Structure formats: C-alpha cells, structure tokens
Amino acid sequence: MGRWEPNASNRLRQAALELYVERGFDETTVADIAERAGLTARTFFRYFADKREVLFDGSAQLQERMVAALDAAPAATPPMRAVAAALEIAAELLGEHRDYSRQRQSVIAAHSELRERELIKMAAWATSLAEGLRRRGVTEPEASLAAEAGIAVFRVAFERWVTAPAGDGLLQILRDSLDQLRSLTADG
C-alpha cells in the first residue's frame, strides 16, 4: 500500500485494530500503525487526534442517529421513553456487528486509557440526548437524569451482549435492562 492509495483513514483504522489485537495497545506505536498502512506517523495524526481515537471515531455518527431518533419521537412521549427510542436505534446499528464489537471491546477492556476514551464518548451521547430532551421541553434536572440513566443502562446492556456466549440480540437485552431498571427504582 503506497502513498497515494485511497482510503487512508480506513487503512489506518484497520492497521491499528490489527496491531492492538496482535500485540496490545501499549506495545503498538503510531509509527507501527502508519507503516502497516503505508503512511507516516505524521499522517496518522492528521486523521486522528491521538492513538486512541482511531477506535472511536464512529461514535459521532452514531450519536447523530440517536439524536435524530429522539427528535423523531412524538411530542407527548415521556422523557425516558424518548431516550429509549434513541438507545434502541444505537442497539440496532451496533447489533449488526457482533464479531467486530467483541473484538474491539476486548481491546478496550484491556487498557484503561481506552476505557477512558469510551466513557467520554458515551458521556457525549448523554450530553446530546439531554440537549435533545430540553429541545422537547423537558426541564433540568430531569433531562440530564433521563439521559445519563439511559446511557448507564445502555452500557450495562452492551456489556452483557458482548460478554454473553450467544443468545439474545442487543436490542432485546437493552429492552430487558430498561425494564429491570424500572423495577429497581420502583422498590428501591
């Protein structure tokens, strides 16, 4: 793969994931990634702000889809249900790529710096969902509470999905988890 081949960022993304899996995140340098992609380290940093970002740059698009789903919910929809609609979109999209998700998650789980980055991406989801709720007339602190709680449920559901041997899809696990949160808060 030479200098002017197309899809530079995709090549970098794939090379990075491969190397993170093969030898671990800490043991992979940006120079390694760039070399495998047929580019230089300097170019890597033109596409990705840092070494971690290469695993997370799809997050913004997913966030847009979630916000769109939230905006699309009928005006009378209660806050938590509107959030659920957004989470279900994310579940559907991610649910289609179980093998990739598991591989990616195993890399992230093994490195706290990557978990940090994942957490802040999900926190960004929560922030934009809260913003969307406020656009719908939901006031604070209800908007932030619904959004943060929803993301917390999503995190647990996703973890269950990638960890479980097989079984249910992400969407079903997410719905179950939302029900379970309702039970927990009801008698807590």
Next chain:
Amino acid sequence: MGRWEPNASNRLRQAALELYVERGFDETTVADIAERAGLTARTFFRYFADKREVLFDGSAQLQERMVAALDAAPAATPPMRAVAAALEIAAELLGEHRDYSRQRQSVIAAHSELRERELIKMAAWATSLAEGLRRRGVTEPEASLAAEAGIAVFRVAFERWVTAPAGDGLLQILRDSLDQLRSLTADG
C-alpha cells in the same frame, strides 16, 4: 521548600492544582509542578502515575467509604436503596468542601483529558458498588444496573451542586435526584 521537606505528595498536589488554575492544564508541565513543590519531575512520577492523576488520587478512599456504607446496610435493604446509602456517604463527605470542589471542577470541566479521568474514576465506583451488591446476593444484571444508574444520578446531582449559585447541600440535591429518577422511570 527543599528536597527533604515533609509531605512531598501534598506539596505536589497543591502545586499542580495552583498551576492548573493559574495557567491551565496544557500550559503546565510536570517540571513546572515539581519546581514549585521543590522537587524534580522524576519524583512527581513516583507519586502520581501521570499528570492527571494528581487531581484524582482521593477517589479510591472515597470509594472505600462508599462500599463500607453499602456493606453496612441491613440485609433486607433493596438494591437501589443500598446504593443510595453509599452515595449519601459520598455526598456528605464531598459536601463539606464546596469551594474546593468548585475550583477543582472548573479545572476538570475545561479539559477533556481530565473529564476522561473523572469518568473512569466514577466508573470504578460503579464497579465496586456492583461487586458489593453481588456480595449481598443481588444477581446480575440488577447489580450493575443499580450501581451504574446510581452513579449516573450522583454525577448529575454533583454537577447541579457545583453549578448552582448557592442553595441546597449536595446531600439534599442527591436525594431529590434519586426521587426524580424514580418518577422518570415510572412513567417512561
């Protein structure tokens, strides 16, 4: 402050916070921090794993207190209420230092790397609370759901507390927020 003065880690902590406030996180080098503390950069890294950690190393102690509070709840306490007991301890302890909390939070809010670190510290709280719930016989996924949702509520409550002009204490805001989550999930 010379080489063998006592309280090296406290001096480093204070010097770091001062500099982060005065000129910002990015504009502060570890060498700057060490110099103000009368030490060397190498010594800084003996006390703190990285430049961010200096703002977060009290988190582990707080976590211990929370887990102790959770363990101390009567066996019949429902999961969400046991989590609430743990969060209330944290609220009481942090609630005593509002000025410090606000200063520290303004530094953290201004830098995504610091927000990342804060999120992973709170995620660690959630993990240890879930573990504590399982010790009490709560099964998954309820344990993780209750813990993650509780931490989400705490995060929102804390944010409200440091942002608000004055008014209620953190403990009261936390309790209100827990009630509000109950309402939200009930009709969502």
Next chain:
DNA sequence: GCGGTGATGTCATTTGATGACATCACCGTA
C-alpha cells in the same frame, strides 16, 4: 502543459513517561 489545491512526507522540537543507577537524610544499634 500549467497552475492550483489538497494530501502526504520530512524535519525539528517539546513534553510525557519510565528504567537504571547514584546520592542523600534519617534511624536503630553496637
């Protein structure tokens, strides 16, 4: 073919982070 434009490379530099080893202060004890 010419020039503009965007993508990439090259080079230099700062800083974060860590290992190896030396040095210093302090403490207990002979």
Next chain:
DNA sequence: TACGGTGATGTCATCAAATGACATCACCGC
C-alpha cells in the same frame, strides 16, 4: 560515636506521543 541499612530523591538516558513549519507529490480543471 560510628556504622550500616532503608527509603526518598536526584541524575541521566531514552522512547514515544504529539505538534508546528515547510517541502513535495499527485491529481484536476483549464
């Protein structure tokens, strides 16, 4: 008092992350 051990700190060297300045290349429209 002198001694030696121990832990804290300093010094030095090094690697890798990250970024700015500038050069170079491929491609595209004219």
